Amino acid sequence: INERCVFSDAGRSHFLLMGQSSSVDRVFKAEEAKGGCGIDAKKTAVLFIEYQNEFATEGGKLHGAVKQVMESTGMLAKSAEVARVARDSGCKIFHAPITFAEDASDNPNKGLGILAGCAAGKLFTSGTWNADFCDSMKPAAGDIVVKGKKGLDAFPGTDLEANLKANGIETIALGGFLANCCVESTMRTAYEKGFNVVTLTDCTAATSQTGQDAATKETYGMFSQPLTAADFIAKVK
Numbered sequence: 001i002n003e004r005c006v007f008s009d010a011g012r013s014h015f016l017l018m019g020q021s022s023s024v025d026r027v028f029k030a031e032e033a034k035g036g037c038g039i040d041a042k043k044t045a046v047l048f049i050e051y052q053n054e055f056a057t058e059g060g061k062l063h064g065a066v067k068q069v070m071e072s073t074g075m076l077a078k079s080a081e082v083a084r085v086a087r088d089s090g091c092k093i094f095h096a097p098i099t100f101a102e103d104a105s106d107n108p109n110k111g112l113g114i115l116a117g118c119a120a121g122k123l124f125t126s127g128t129w130n131a132d133f134c135d136s137m138k139p140a141a142g143d144i145v146v147k148g149k150k151g152l153d154a155f156p157g158t159d160l161e162a163n164l165k166a167n168g169i170e171t172i173a174l175g176g177f178l179a180n181c182c183v184e185s186t187m188r189t190a191y192e193k194g195f196n197v198v199t200l201t202d203c204t205a206a207t208s209q210t211g212q213d214a215a216t217k218e219t220y221g222m223f224s225q226p227l228t229a230a231d232f233i234a235k236v237k
């Protein structure tokens with residue numbers, strides 16, 4: 001057991017006794033971790049994060065910010081092709097939209113950073129066109145729509161992990177928005193939980209090419225196997 005000082009009160013230190021477990025509960029034990037395993041389509045989930053009109057469609061409040069990177073990679077058409085081939089090959093398709101109440105009462109950290117921007121801009125408001133899936137990435141029969149995503153990482157407060165376990169998933173392939181925010185946050189947690197993680201580099205978009213390159217060329221390789229859409233398709237066919 002580790003002993004860690006967490007705060008002081010009137011000059012006295014208070015300690016929290018902590019066990020050996022991580023703050024991120026692992027799905028696979030160390031000896032069972034799936035990182036680096038071969039990609040078996042029947043045990044693979046493709047998780048598409050926030051393919052919603054707010055980002056993906058002209059008229060969305062954030063579309064202008066990501067449009068240039070989207071066009072440079074062709075990420076929307078490539079994502080739709082990955083979804084089609086992956087379904088046909090036996091992969092499970094997951095969609096993780098984010099939505100908020102109009103008054104941001106369910107926004108988990110609305111006073112800071114990107115979530116403050118979501119609150120101020122009334123982004124991804126539940127029940128609006130902006131929060132709907134874009135036309136080319138609407139869920140198909142048999143797909144799973146993750147419920148409860150309010151923050152950046154698609155795991156906390158959602159049914160993502162339960163559905164991954166229920167479907168016997170070992171490999172998670174990630175695409176979506178933003179490359180250096182929600183995709184990256186979810187990638188890191190999936191890695192910590194022991195999944196084999198793939199990032200679909202040309203199925204993501206950030207608000208700048210600099211941000212896109214920093215994620216796909218630098219960070220992704222630390223926590224995943226970065227693959228292009230074409231390379232991933234070749235592995236699951």
